[in-house]
Amino acid sequence: xxxxxxxxxxxxxxxxxxxxxSHQLLVRAGFIRQLHSGHYSLxxxxxxxxxxVADVVRAEMDAIGAQEFLLPAMHPGDLWRRSGxxxxxxxxxxxxxxxxxxxxxxxxxxxxxxAALAAEMSSYRELPQTWYQIQTKFRDEPxxxxxxxRVREFMMKDSYSFDMDEAGLDVSFEAHREAYERIFKRLDLxxxxxxxxxxxxxxxxxxxxxxxxxxxxxxxxRCARCGYRANIERARAAVPPIADPPCGEEPERFATPGIRxxxxxxxxxxxAPADRQLKTMVMILDNQLTLVILRGDHxxxxxxxxxxxxATDVRAATESETVAQLGASPGSLGAxxxxxxxxxxxxxxxxxxxxxxxxNEDDWHLREVDVAxxxxxxxxxxxxxxxxxxxxxxxxxxxxxxxxxxxxHIFKLGRRYCEAMGxxxxxxxxxxxxxxxxxxxxxxGRAMAAVAETHHDERGLIWPAAVAPFExxxxxxxxxxxxxxxxxxxxxAELEQKTxxxxxxxxxxxxxxxxxxxxxxxxxxxxxIGARGMANGNVELTERSTGTTxxxxxxRRGLLKRLTAPEYQEPSTVHGNRIKSVVRQERRxxxxxxx
RNA sequence: CGGGAAGUGGCGCAGCCUGGUAGCGCACCUGCUUUGGGAGCAGGGGGUCGUGGGUUCAAAUCCCGCCUUCCCGACCA
Numbered sequence: 001x002x003x004x005x006x007x008x009x010x011x012x013x014x015x016x017x018x019x020x021x022s023h024q025l026l027v028r029a030g031f032i033r034q035l036h037s038g039h040y041s042l043x044x045x046x047x048x049x050x051x052x053v054a055d056v057v058r059a060e061m062d063a064i065g066a067q068e069f070l071l072p073a074m075h076p077g078d079l080w081r082r083s084g085x086x087x088x089x090x091x092x093x094x095x096x097x098x099x100x101x102x103x104x105x106x107x108x109x110x111x112x113x114x115a116a117l118a119a120e121m122s123s124y125r126e127l128p129q130t131w132y133q134i135q136t137k138f139r140d141e142p143x144x145x146x147x148x149x150r151v152r153e154f155m156m157k158d159s160y161s162f163d164m165d166e167a168g169l170d171v172s173f174e175a176h177r178e179a180y181e182r183i184f185k186r187l188d189l190x191x192x193x194x195x196x197x198x199x200x201x202x203x204x205x206x207x208x209x210x211x212x213x214x215x216x217x218x219x220x221x222r223c224a225r226c227g228y229r230a231n232i233e234r235a236r237a238a239v240p241p242i243a244d245p246p247c248g249e250e251p252e253r254f255a256t257p258g259i260r261x262x263x264x265x266x267x268x269x270x271x272a273p274a275d276r277q278l279k280t281m282v283m284i285l286d287n288q289l290t291l292v293i294l295r296g297d298h299x300x301x302x303x304x305x306x307x308x309x310x311a312t313d314v315r316a317a318t319e320s321e322t323v324a325q326l327g328a329s330p331g332s333l334g335a336x337x338x339x340x341x342x343x344x345x346x347x348x349x350x351x352x353x354x355x356x357x358x359x360n361e362d363d364w365h366l367r368e369v370d371v372a373x374x375x376x377x378x379x380x381x382x383x384x385x386x387x388x389x390x391x392x393x394x395x396x397x398x399x400x401x402x403x404x405x406x407x408x409h410i411f412k413l414g415r416r417y418c419e420a421m422g423x424x425x426x427x428x429x430x431x432x433x434x435x436x437x438x439x440x441x442x443x444x445g446r447a448m449a450a451v452a453e454t455h456h457d458e459r460g461l462i463w464p465a466a467v468a469p470f471e472x473x474x475x476x477x478x479x480x481x482x483x484x485x486x487x488x489x490x491x492x493a494e495l496e497q498k499t500x501x502x503x504x505x506x507x508x509x510x511x512x513x514x515x516x517x518x519x520x521x522x523x524x525x526x527x528x529i530g531a532r533g534m535a536n537g538n539v540e541l542t543e544r545s546t547g548t549t550x551x552x553x554x555x556r557r558g559l560l561k562r563l564t565a566p567e568y569q570e571p572s573t574v575h576g577n578r579i580k581s582v583v584r585q586e587r588r589x590x591x592x593x594x595x
Numbered sequence: 596c597g598g599g600a601a602g603u604g605g606c607g608c609a610g611c612c613u614g615g616u617a618g619c620g621c622a623c624c625u626g627c628u629u630u631g632g633g634a635g636c637a638g639g640g641g642g643u644c645g646u647g648g649g650u651u652c653a654a655a656u657c658c659c660g661c662c663u664u665c666c667c668g669a670c671c672a
Contacts (some may be wrong), residue, residue: 012621013607017665037664142670409672443672478630489656512632530631
């Protein structure tokens with residue numbers, strides 16, 4: 001491809017509203033443009049990278065025996081009603097009506113459609129199956145952000161395994177885990193596999209592949225020592241035991257005029273330190289008012305609450321809802337003596353006595369509260385959010401909290417969708433069995449953005465060879481010079497013939513502009529052809545990632561001979577290494593660092 | 596949905612407070628010079644100032660509504 005014929009609109013300045021590095025650079029380097037919030041156009045360079053990411057994913061899926069499909073993006077509403085997700089998904093699902101007034105949805109994911117296809121299987125002999133597609137998903141995100149990292153329309157590789165039993169699912173799950181490790185390695189993404197919550201998709205074992213990055217949206221608790229790693233939505237930490245003083249026979253009411261916060265009560269005469277207080281949060285879980293009790297100095301993690309309660313809609317109650325049910329305002333609330341409302345109590349409060357909490361009457365609190373004795377019918381659960389520096393539950397070392405991009409997610413789905421879609425096969429005994437599913441996703445555009453996010457410098461992008469839009473850019477400093485043009489044309493033709501994707505920068509621009517563009521776009525290798533080198537029969541080869549430049553003798557016969565050597569004939573996935581080997585052979589010493 | 600900010604040529608911004616009919620840098624077009632790190636000079640093209648209404652002799656500027664976009668939170672590949 002000649003740069004002069006290409007549409008590569010590079011910008012000196014990033015749009016003012018782009019903050020994430022990947023967003024700024026992908027726009028500046030001419031890979032993407034926003035159409036509207038959460039919807040991006042992939043320009044030619046962007047599509048090339050996107051396709052290469054998809055190719056890597058496809059290759060590794062094929063390698064574990066997965067079969068590629070292409071399913072519709074538009075689904076009948078009835079299909080989603082059958083699985084129960086029509087109502088579960090709420091406003092995150094795009095819905096429309098066709099001319100016959102039938103409900104249609106834009107697929108957010110494809111469990112339903114694949115399970116519906118799986119209904120054609122009738123014998124255990126047909127299992128296991130692993131099916132996948134690379135397809136556009138639509139999600140009406142409340143808040144699209146950070147360029148390609150979070151959008152409303154995106155390509156996802158989603159795969160689904162169907163097995164006869166849990167043991168089979170374990171095998172499929174492991175195969176995916178390993179495939180994902182290979183995929184991210186090829187993309188040069190430094191992922192951590194972490195324990196995760198499976199959220200609205202349902203299921204149990206759940207592993208996320210996280211790329212540490214400040215542009216991410218998830219927090220992962222990580223133990224540097226023992227390797228414990230979990231999404232903050234699942235992470236647990238050891239709580240140092242607290243020895244409570246002897247507890248009174250019954251809760252004791254005491255006046256706390258004007259005291260409305262944990263801190264205020266901690267410094268109040270006759271109050272209690274935060275770790276001796278019960279924090280009472282009033283939540284609405286699927287329209288059911290619910291009390292959630294944590295230690296005064298602990299934070300609630302909403303996803304944990306959603307997971308343990310099974311609720312899909314979790315929010316804090318409004319003040320008026322709270323007052324109507326409990327008769328007191330936030331700041332004076334408590335669960336003691338409350339009957340008839342669900343009460344969740346955090347595990348960290350097990351065995352605690354002599355605690356202080358609100359009395360459900362403004363300006364009054366209770367002390368001498370024994371959690372187990374005084375709270376009616378508590379449901380114990382892990383609800384609190386782990387904080388930086390707390391002790392790892394596995395080994396006791398301090399945990400660190402790392403911001404991450406979720407690049408992939410695999411989880412065991414169970415039989416829910418197969419049951420809903422009536423998937424059933426006969427086992428060896430002739431008995432009907434419902435297969436068990438696994439679900440595995442990778443966002444293609446998100447992975448691309450994650451690569452950009454972790455592979456750039458102040459000059460621009462630095463693509464790993466596996467996903468670079470081009471493998472080599474030939475920068476002709478003076479395209480008006482006949483010799484330079486001729487050398488470039490020869491080199492270009494030969495490289496292309498060797499299936500190395502090559503971008504020929506033949507634009508009649510000043511050298512600085514072309515060099516800066518080549519670096520902004522981030523092509524791994526640049527061959528620079530200029531008068532200075534040509535005078536000695538050399539061109540230069542520069543590695544984008546290191547800036548290292550080597551002089552390479554340009555000898556037409558020699559070069560052609562090298563390029564037709566057998567080693568260049570066979571396609572390789574590691575083009576970067578091939579290029580390096582070309583250089584090593586061509587090189588006539590003279591290595592210098594770029595200043 | 597809660598909180599915060601912003602909409603002025605393709606991109607980045609100024610102008611608004613104190614109304615008088617739009618400007619700067621980059622990019623673009625033409626010419627000359629220049630040519631190994633985002634050139635110089637000269638000339639030129641391009642903007643219903645997000646949108647609807649109101650105030651006024653006069654609105655980018657003041658007032659009200661709406662739309663859009665971005666950032667921080669709650670949700671997800």
